[in-house]
Amino acid sequence: MNIPESVRERAVRLADALPAYVYDLAALDRHAATVRRALPGIELYYAVKANPDPALLHTLAPYADGFEVSSSGEVAHVRSVLPDARLALGGPGKTDAELALDVHRMHVESPGELRRLIDVGGPVDALLRVNLAVPVEGASLAMGGGATPFGMDPDGVRECLALVHGQNRVRLRGVHAHLASGLHAAELLELAKAVLAFSRDLAATEVNLGGGMAVSYRDPEERFDWEAYGRGLACLRDSGETLRVEPGRALAAYCGWYLTRVIDVKRVHGEVFAVVTGGTHHLRTPVAKGHDQPFAVLPAGRAGTGVDDEPVTVVGQLCTPRDVFARRVPMSVNVGDVVAFGLAGAYAWTISHHDFLMHPKPGFHYLT
């Protein structure tokens, strides 16, 4: 994949301090500005679980109307970084202590949770998280469209409407839907139509359409079509309706790089392996998603210590056959070369099992 000059320069300077994460905050700023411009009249929240790094939160803050958080830990974290940020708290399995938190919006996941929210929380503004029977075939992850632990079906919504009636601790503002992830603009707009039809039946005027905008790990240059999505949402939106989206991956993925160095190139039963410092305990994304993590090789090693233009499987230092970044990718690589994995800005470091094998942790570096 293509690697920006600034990241390449930093990789050279970090030569002896790899593995390391590099976050290109300048690129994130440009990207967030583009996304913001493409969504006039639509509220933009950032889904913090994609990457809670304080520098990313600061970079995104000018473009975000708020932050979607999934635990009391994320609430405390974002408050410590951005004390005035609006927070929407979602996620299945909220504890009573979490339901008692004072947030801008509480996303209610079930009638049982709403009962507890009425008991322990509030006054609070809430959205009901719905799980509608809509097709989500193209998705890489499905949180809705069928039986999942996320949100409630129309029967659950009816039960909730009865519960909120006649009390004033929980003010129902509308509907939240995060049905699937890995979808293109046209597919997300189809889902938005279904969610809006449902919310209008309830006379809800506030609708959070969730995240899930696609990131292609196969073609790292491909981008979600924010312009088409924004135009589509503008057409769908009725006057007086508040529409909100809460992307995580498609905002944060592109700014992150995980830089490693090749420490061995070996041929085993005919297949070539490049072993790099670090591993999927720092960048679990390719294991979690079952893909090849895109990367660039920066020649820095000694000629003749590796292979020329052959399929190579890139692995880390862990003592498990699962520690694979990418399989049989044609490349030239030598011992000492730097391997820069891209699209490592979302669901990367924080979903990884850092302590397995107790290798040193990577450094974190920021390009501004």
Ligand SMILES: *Cc1c(COP(=O)(O)O)cnc(C)c1O
């Ligand atoms: C994870 C999550 C998001 C963000 O999803 P992406 O695929 O990263 O855009 C948004 N909303 C909810 C409720 C989530 O759980």
